[in-house]
Amino acid sequence: MQQKPAQPESKSFLIDPFVLLRKVYDTVEQLTEPALEKLLTTKRFAKLNGKVMSAILLSHRATRESVSAMLHLWNFPAREDILRLGELTLQLEEKIDKLTDRIDDLEKRMAKSAGGQDGSSGAA
């Protein structure tokens, strides 16, 4: 996208709403931001924030439980069932990784012991 040159404000017939908005915003920010930042770091705000979050979370839980109960009633898998399946897949992946680690470890040990045997027979 090409940048367009700024319009010379002296030749404007209309008030530039963006300049107006910027001025309003800057004034509001200058007046309110320090007080707002101070308020947001108070223990009182932290307590209120916690209560609001708890209320939102309760509503989420209620919705989730209702949907889950409804799906189970119709013999459909709910979110929890699919999650369990996903978790089992991840556990399987971890088991495979552990086996791979053990095989790598065994290979290293075998290579080391084979190297040691060669060295000893050569010396003999």
Add this chain to the structure above:
Amino acid sequence: MEAAGLRSRVAGVLEAAAHYSPLGQGLSLFEHWLDVVSTALGARDAAVGPTPKEVIWRKNKARLYRYERKTPATKKTPVLCIMPLINRAYILDLRPGASFVAYLLSQGHEVYLLDWGEWNDEDRSLTLDALLTQYMARAVRMVAQRASGPLTMLGYCIGGAMATCCTALHTEGLIKNLVLLTTPIDFADAGPFGVWTRPEVFPLQELTSVFPAVPGAYPDIGSKLLQPLPASLGQFVRLEEKLREPRFDRYGWQAMFRWVNEGVAFPAGCYRQWIGEFYQHNKLVRGELVMDGRKVLLANIRCPILNVVASSDVIAPRPTTSAILQHVSSADKEEVIVKGGHVGIVVGKAAAVELWPKVGAWLAARD
């Protein structure tokens, strides 16, 4: 000739009318407004992560990348970058000219990056212990094996805290240097986040039981609340202003806007541990943090350590980030204070002239 002259005169008059009449000005204002909207809305498609890379190992959603070099490495110690859990990994390779990864490659290092990917609900039982032992430890071994020697671990934000824990637990000598970028370690005075997450007010158990993966929007709202107006309406007001400047880097703004607003979900198990053990109980500096059945003791860190702190960091304030050097046993330890914010020091305009050369020189001296 006359017709052509007349046409050009009419065109000139029309152009002048468009320029000076209220209608013409209205049209330019409308065009400018469209520009602001399209820049902001187009940010989600901003091109990011320009440096070519290959996946050398993967597990679950995590990927270990090796960035491609055009020439053989001139430094023997590779750099492994550990990223924060709640952000996208491309911040270290944001755009051409704003890529820390590209800088490290230009300095002759092999660069690897552990990208955690996008966690989902099925990852709810993942803990930081698991990430450390099943993911990071394997990534470290893999990089060290490829380099046939130890590596430099570079952690950013939460990734830095995890890199610190990993270095404290790793005694096999695979980690040669540790570089921390804006990494919170001591949470005794953690600023607003510390106040909001206090055990008596923060519903940690409810949050992690309702959300198997805590949505990225939650930590994001917290970050925005630190500077409510500038982080919300203010960013668009500033965008409008900057779009009038002919040299404004629109694509740079879009890439940054995309990263800031593209948080990833935090697995519930990790979140519980991060907030509970780090923020609420400050177990890491107290020497009480147990991971994988072992105590994470910062005093076990003996490798050279570079701690990069941002002067005006509101996300990880100075008291949280400066503390590490008092607790490690390293003889070679250094703190660098860079002017800027939590993210700005890594990819901002000053990063290329201030932070990157400092880290580059520090690494070169310890290669």
